[in-house]
Amino acid sequence: MLKKRLIFTLLYKNGSFLLSRNFRLQRVGDIQWLFKNYHFETISDAIDELIVLNLDDDETKIPGFLNTLEEMVGHCMIPVAAGGQIRSVEMASALLAHGADKLVVNTACFEQPELVEELVSRYGSQCMVASIDWTGPDNLKVFSHSAAQEQGLLHDHLKRLEGLNVGEIYLNAIHRDGTGQGYDFDALNAVPNDWKVPIIMAGGAGHSSHLSQALEHPLIDAAATANLFNFVGKGLASARRELLQCEAPLAKFDD
Amino acid sequence: MKITLIDYGMGNHLSVRNALSRLGYNSSVSQDPIVIKNSDFIILPGVGSFRRAMENLNGLGLSEAIIQAATENGIPMLGICLGMQLLGSESTEDGTSEGLHLIDNKISKLDSSSGIRIPHVGFNNVYWKTANALTDELNQNSDFYFTHSYAMTDSDKSADYIYCDYGAPFVAGFRKHNIFGVQFHPEKSQRTGLKLLKNFLEIKRA
DSSP states (O other): OOOBEEEEEEEEETTEEEEEETTEEEEEEOHHHHHHHTTGGGGGGTOSEEEEEEOOOOGGGHHHHHHHHHHHHHHOOSOEEEESSOOSHHHHHHHHHTTOSEEEESHHHHHOHHHHHHHHHHHOGGGEEEEEEEEOSSSOEEEETTTTEEEEEHHHHHHHHHHTTOSEEEEEETTTTTTOSOOOGGGGGGSOTTOOSOEEEESOOOSHHHHHHHHHOTTOSEEEEOOTTTTTTTHHHHHHHHHHHTTOSBOOOOO | OOEEEEOSSOOOHHHHHHHHHHTTOOOEEEOOHHHHHTOSEEEEOOOSOHHHHHHHHHHTTHHHHHHHHHHTSOOOEEEETHHHHHTSSEEOTTSOEEOOOSSOOEEEEOOOTTOOOSSEEEEEEEEESSOOGGGTTOOTTOEEEEEESEEEOOOOTTSEEEEEEESEEEEEEEEETTEEEESSBGGGSHHHHHHHHHHHHTOOOO
16 A cells, blocks of 8 residues: 655755744754754654755855755655755756755746746656645635745646646645644645645644644645654654554554 | 666666665766676666656667676666666657667556556555565565656566555566566665665675
8 A cells, every 4th residue: 555655844045944934934953953953864764755945046055055955865765855946957957966856846837837847758747746835715826936926726726737747746835834733624625626646735734633634634645844843853753653553554664 | 896876867876875875885876888887786776757768878878788787797787766667678658668678568657547646656565476586584565665657567477576556566676587676766765675775785696
């Protein structure tokens, strides 16, 4: 049986990892802080995948991000999806060369759909994760440019992404982002019929029970958290243990 | 011991090399046919579309080197993910294109008629009817990490297979003489994955 996944999302800008709350950013610590406080060498026992997003639009900071990515990949043996600021094939290829297994695109899906198509054709659907920032409560809308620019209805955007053949959808609720109040499952009402693309739920997880609600949902394939404080220390490992005790459909790793 | 990862511009070598160094093995990355043919072990990784990968391999003159290394020189070879598919005869990804024909199996899209989601992403358990060198000391139904939309058939009867079920059973791995392939990513599959890589590197050359 295919297991569901627990994903840890890291937000990065200019040498620091950040906590985001409704897209307002707070610096938390650098990579050494992360390695130490998250016992990074053993993080692959707790989570199935890592997502790393560079929020810095300053292009001179890209080499610093690539080095950080490579250092992280060297410290954990799990799949890493990287993104933020992917506007060219060169940028995508640099991320893969520095150890990313998948690419995360968001704004490019609105502004450069031809780039997304090119990346799908070059690297395959399984390499492409489309991140969506959405909010409600009525007429669920999607936003680009770090939730700054409205881009129409969530349902229409999902259809568009299906047409672009992306491999996975990362569904992030702007109004729950960093709040720890739990996921907003309303977004799933906008999922078109006969939907085939794996969905990662994001935005709002503060407790293992939130993760478990997502993992039990038939439309959801993975649960993500980007909260640097709620699962600090061995928090991710204990969340996974609790989830497995409640028979969540996660992989059990050998000792 | 010379472990060579073949570089054809489409693989994520870093993760495989990191996994090998955790096991205490040095490896190098090369696109030089002479280096490849003088290796003790060859790993063919790969992320991307089959057609582009074959165009790159042919364009770099590597297809012939890989075939010679595997058949005439008998060097143990492991294809990972797309790397395994390239060892097959042909794929329908992005138009039909020919593979390296080291195993006589075709590659096509996973059948989604049962309602499964594609790509197949995440940990899934694998099993085998006939054990092979790769499965040594591994438990049946161990979880490995997959991320793919295409899979290989098992029509070549001269190989031993590892299977996985997703909608229907598909080939998760094979052994044909000194040639091995895994559809999953052992370098992303925890200690079980490391054990499998170790098994491969302990194979004695015939």
